[in-house]
Amino acid sequence: MTPTAVSALRNIATRLRIDSIRSTTAAGSGHPTTCMSAAEIMAAVFFGEMRFDPQNPGNPGSDRFVLSKGHAAPILYAAWAEAGLFPREELLKLRRIDSDLEGHPTPRLPFVDVATGSLGQGICAAVGIALNARRIGSAYRTYVLLGDGEMAEGSVWEAASMAADYKLDNLCAIVDVNALGQSQPTRHRHDLAAIAAHWNAWGWHAIEVDGHDLERLQEALGSARSTKGRPTVLVARTLKGKGVSWVEGKDGWHGKALKKDEADKAVAELEQQLVEGVDRPAIPAPAGQPRSAPAPDYSTLPAPGYKRGDMIATREAWGTAVAALGEIDPRVVALDADVKNSTFSERFQKAHPERFFESYIAEQAMIGAAMGLAARGAIPFPSTFACFLTRAADFVRMAGISFVNMKMAGSHAGVSIGEDGPSQMALEDLAMMRAVPNCTVLYPCDAVSTERLVVEMARIGGLAYMRTSRPKTAVLYGPEETFPIGGCKVLRQGSADAATVIGAGVTVYEALDAYDELQKSGIGIRVIDLYSVQPVDVTTLTAAAQATGGVVFTVEDHYSAGGVGDAVSEALAPAGIAVRRLAVREIPRSGQPEELMDRYGISARHIADAVRKTQLVAPGGVRS
């Protein structure tokens, strides 16, 4: 680098510091010192290394940058202002309700691929973004900035493993080792060798570097670019608050905006560091546009190939459907955490091995990588046992905040898995997924609805979850039946039904058995298959509930909180109708599926008993 080029980058670093201070002071909160340690890193990566289109951050050929240490948001915003995407004055709207410059980055901003701010997630997404470059045949590179405190999160090492497995030499991580966490020094403080040893053990190319030395940073970034067969990490020694003498390297400044007079003093000191007469370097254009694929025609998909009465587990139908979808849509990818022979994602792997990604037993990295893939145009279908998706609950939460187009599946839901016992039974996954307000939640009972809903999931944008079951269940629907998201199916009804019974998944069959049983006593019930748990079909449910005198039962292979009962309760509240729930209400144990369904109160017998009781005593205030 020429001395002028170094001076130009140094000026940029100084301006980024000034912007980080001014914006957080204007907001009255934020993390200026966390930004200041990273100023040379940001200057070097954005203005000395990355090839991108500053006017179109979404350009599919542009290098990508992920701010895994999301609390340094102000310097990310400052970098894009410096690049010319928007006027610098916008930065002073930081954290205001009328600005998209939020406290931590979200994809409301066009240059943010995934929301960060929960540490250890950005690097997982960066792995997915780097994998995506291969999928679309692009030379774009992916850069991700982590904090040193962040390395305590296990998810960082899940991602590091996955990146090494896939030899992601198009991925470069930078660790901003400023040695100070929120409440104390970080674990390894400034011991760069110890930190580098971790990454080296994980198969990365680790480079120790002074994170305030622009020339060394540029060299290291160049070395990363020329390193083949493995990802590179820059372990960069920095000082928190660098550039302002009375703040740098001092504890006690985490997450504190400077007061107005402090900020003025700090900015004055920084302005002294600016060198006049050097121009900002030009930003190199993206290397080229990746291949694009024609829009897939979903109407060419064949109808599900099942006959009514066939016994097929929904997890198996899911595997078949996702593999078939992959045939016509090259955006579809699948991810697994070493259970592909149980979830049937192995069918996708067999058909499309180049679009199948394995995280081993690392659910956080699986969902995080899927988020990254989704952010760059893929339609990822990550799957594992539904109970193990709870391992990635914080990633699912952030996927909601990221508005990503990701289609999760969780198999082996509920006590109906049987003998493996409670650790393998998902009984809280519906609560977890429904508590993401923009997540579609589907729970098909048979193979036909499963296949149809897989296609519907792919067709709509956004986050979606499908719950599948372990046991084989009978095909209920004909191949031409359609399953719009937000709908449900009324499977049984009569003119004088005593109750509406709403099941989903395995409990649909229990409700149908209860119907048969109650018919023997001359009692009719309306049976509904609630395959779409979020959004829920308020109109059909309300009509059914009103037609059955306001007597409504839900029955679900899930705990009573947050699942089908909750969804239906809220749907019927405007009509003034209360919902009684049959659900699992204690920690279950091992046993046979039928034994457990009965023991925990969600079998046909319990449904029939509950309905019969309403025939003896009118419930308070609802039936006359």
Place this chain on the structure above:
Amino acid sequence: MTPTAVSALRNIATRLRIDSIRSTTAAGSGHPTTCMSAAEIMAAVFFGEMRFDPQNPGNPGSDRFVLSKGHAAPILYAAWAEAGLFPREELLKLRRIDSDLEGHPTPRLPFVDVATGSLGQGICAAVGIALNARRIGSAYRTYVLLGDGEMAEGSVWEAASMAADYKLDNLCAIVDVNALGQSQPTRHRHDLAAIAAHWNAWGWHAIEVDGHDLERLQEALGSARSTKGRPTVLVARTLKGKGVSWVEGKDGWHGKALKKDEADKAVAELEQQLVEGVDRPAIPAPAGQPRSAPAPDYSTLPAPGYKRGDMIATREAWGTAVAALGEIDPRVVALDADVKNSTFSERFQKAHPERFFESYIAEQAMIGAAMGLAARGAIPFPSTFACFLTRAADFVRMAGISFVNMKMAGSHAGVSIGEDGPSQMALEDLAMMRAVPNCTVLYPCDAVSTERLVVEMARIGGLAYMRTSRPKTAVLYGPEETFPIGGCKVLRQGSADAATVIGAGVTVYEALDAYDELQKSGIGIRVIDLYSVQPVDVTTLTAAAQATGGVVFTVEDHYSAGGVGDAVSEALAPAGIAVRRLAVREIPRSGQPEELMDRYGISARHIADAVRKTQLVAPGGVRS
């Protein structure tokens, strides 16, 4: 070791293999080959190394064993049968509904400290169990057996870091490197050096060993025992299915019980390996009984020292209360994930540094270690931002299955945190915690109720969660007010209330403001502080709802799914009363707390509007 001693252990290993095969074949499912790789390890640890009381597994001086690879449950059960705790024939009841020998271990069995079966959790608990030995001044050692596939879970490395930080030389991990995962070979297969490099980089003493060589295993265990200042890991090369020639080292046998004829053939081959005329070695007694503390007298705790109207954040009152509790109860410990200055757990650290444990930013290790501490008699109070507890959702799930006595706290709940934005806002934590059926869920609004409820949490056994808030709120209650778990407080009521409005935490104040506002129009409402969200006060809620004509609103700083609205809906369903919810219904953004509460529909204005609307139109079917 004498040749006879080796033969004795070899016979034990063979018997453990036979038992693992027979029990899984009787059950018709399970993981025999996963057990068989670990047979010499189990024999060496249980019958050549550990000091324990085989008739009283809970003996507080006994060495502890955690089966982190929980799917090898049959060999754990076989080891305890071998030790004489129960008759061998019991093993044939494996996985039956009438047996506590479940598919994966749970603390329904007296020799299981924490439930395992979700990989990567047992080692976190083992860290807590090892920390507990120091707390009680015991020389007991802790052993934990992991699978090699399990090392892909990031939580393993969170635990490894924490163990190294605390120099836990009383902890010994063994990795059963059988090189085969569920659906494929493991990441590092039999590359012991690569695996050992990982542990060494993490500050452990790693020993590579042939996991089927009893003499080498014994030596390595001895080396672990004499290693000071750091934990030891045995990286043990094994073969899955070892001991049965046509199974060992073969892929495709994961999670499959042998058929009856296969099992007979396998057992016949194993029986050939038994050597006659050697006695089982004696099991050494525990080294000594640890110190025990007198039962604390909670009645000596002073009343909360606040005046009505004082402005105190509940998170701060929580910190004060837990520190005070630590004064009188030596079982109380606190854990932090580097946010102690925000959650106020630093108050406990300051008062009781020897009982304060720091995981850095690693929530899984924090909760996992707390589970281990709880399992051995401590009362742990782990805390972080409530949104980051979702990082440990799978651990919380397993804590429920483990029936542990753990008291979690999550601070910074809801949009009322303001400018930091959605990544820092817990809006799903109530759904997560309520979906653990044996978890008490508390959500106090003021400092007095917070302090009282901290004590109530400690007093009851089992799992509990307290949600605290970032903003300062006015003290509502006098110092003598009591807050029984499962109760609520009616704060406002009149003889002709138009509605019941149920808030919790910050929304209690919104409901009180709405009351004042509505009073101006002559409309009365009943205002309830639902500080106990699970269990919920069905009696009081029902009475209030009936007294207000069945018109009930919940208002919560949480998404609409799974929280206060869900809890109240289910509570009022038996009375036929439906509940309308004011809750956050979309992904929020950064802004000021008051702005956000209003924008997302949970402010006093929205409550008043909702109540006013009921005065114009009678809701369907409820009010006449």
